[in-house]
Amino acid sequence: MVAIPEKQQIGIHLSSLEWIVGKWYGENSQNIMEEDWHPIMGDAMAGWFRWKKADSIFLYEFMLFQQVDNTVVLKIKHFDSNLVGWEEKDKWVEYVAWSSALNKIILKASDPKHTPWIAYERAGSKLTASFYDKSGKQTDMYEFHS
Secondary structure: OOOOOOOOOOOOOHHHHHHHOEEEEEEEOOEEEEEEEOOOEOOEEEEEEEEEEOOEEEEEEEEEEEEEOOEEEEEEEEEOOOOOEOOOOOOOEEEEEEEEEOOEEEEEEOOOOOOOEEEEEEEOOEEEEEEEOOOOOEEEEEEEEO
């Protein structure tokens, strides 16, 4: 379980996410995952993710942390192995920064049909992406190393 704050933290800035920048690798069973985050440019920080299951690519993601007013928004586009988008052309999966602390951010889904909560946390050379249901119970987790 993760303690989800009842109220959204105000004043989260993109610069507070610089700890996520880097090339991250994860592996379990026959799955190999890479997540790559680039430094802030303008009002955004771009990243990508790829996931290899068994012998082939399962999916790609293009990700964008963007400063929007007084908070940060994470936008995600999913693509299959042939780069065919999962979302409609002008749609994306969106999460709003809910709380931020040193080397940790919790994000809330803008659309209830998506996983309600995502948390990124860095501890040294390890990055963890955790997914939670509405109650704060963990439903999935991926660990990466630099």
